[in-house]
Amino acid sequence: MRIGILTSGGDAPGLNAVIRGAVLRGSVVDGHEFVGFRDGWRGLVEGDAMPLARTQVRGIARDGGTILGSSRVSPYREGAGPEVVRAVLAAHGVDAVIAVGGEGTLAAARRLVDEGIPIVGVPKTIDNDLDGTDVTFGFDTAVQIATDAMDRLRTTGDSHGRCMVAEVMGRHVGWIALHSGIAAGAHAILVPERRTTIEQIAAWVTSARERGRAPLVVVAEGFLLDQADDPHSERGLDAFGRPRLGGIGERIAPRIEAATGIETRAATLGHVQRGGVPTAFDRVLATRLGQAASDMVGRAEWGRMASLRGTEITSVPFAAALDALKTVPEHRYDEAAALFG
């Protein structure tokens, strides 16, 4: 078979390992041929493809980013749609597509599968908010980067006796904040799943200071203060028309300072969390998911995505990932919150 691969949505460390895993498994073991569509669905609707032979994927598992590029272009944008996709696939002699992406990419893939386009998925997001898989690749790397940054914020916070606020990614869920915050020993972790008042945050910060510590507060970009209607956004809209988040850390830092009298500084980690070398865990997970996706194409498992369940890779319908967000459960937050302050 001739298989097309695309990477779509925000990038995540491990995308290249998925591509390599699929190409090596599919070409060496099953004799498939591969092409890559550039910049996600854009390459598929515009017929912008590149060859993906074994030589093209040599050594890329350790590289961040994606050799195929990514975008937030929709396959349903004006002038596109299933008929265009079908024509491009036929023109390139491509029999099936592996779409690597988050909930948006998989939602688009599900619509295309419903129109008869043969697609299998690989779940991707550093936010770890996709259901239907125990964990997504990229998350472990993002947590490690955020933890390293917080370790550094703590030493400068200690030197000046300041409260440091570290803002991490997490549009709808607080997984990165929770795990990096636990790892760095944060005195407060603020997540989208749990509204919190400035008074409560100030109480945690003051309590840490009273024990002689320089307080560390971790906040996810999608966190909402008790009265807020929407997550903080002042950076316009993304290519799909959604608010670009970021800035909540800078917003709450002066309020913490005003409420506690403790000098406070904020650092927004932003896209640093999505860049660079994937951890060994993410390389292994991504490679296995890529291999599984190639096998799924061989079995014509259209409308399903590769998934990690426990220690095994299996496959689940797209719906398993799309029906609900994987949020931080209450007991996991409460377990961490028991150590705040």
Ligand SMILES: Nc1ncnc2c1ncn2[C@@H]1O[C@H](COP(=O)(O)OP(=O)(O)OP(=O)(O)O)[C@@H](O)[C@H]1O
């Ligand atoms: N329901 C949908 N129908 C058709 N196209 C969609 C749908 N949802 C999203 N898309 C398209 O798929 C693109 C990728 O989705 P999105 O931007 O949410 O990235 P993602 O794959 O979810 O990754 P990330 O984790 O970065 O959000 C969107 O930008 C949009 O163009």
Ligand SMILES: O=P(O)(O)OC[C@H]1O[C@](O)(CO)[C@@H](O)[C@@H]1O
């Ligand atoms: O700046 P970009 O690429 O649009 O993506 C930002 C978003 O992507 C994510 O990293 C992953 O979905 C979110 O946490 C963040 O809001």
Ligand SMILES: [Mg+2]
């Ligand atoms: Mg998305």
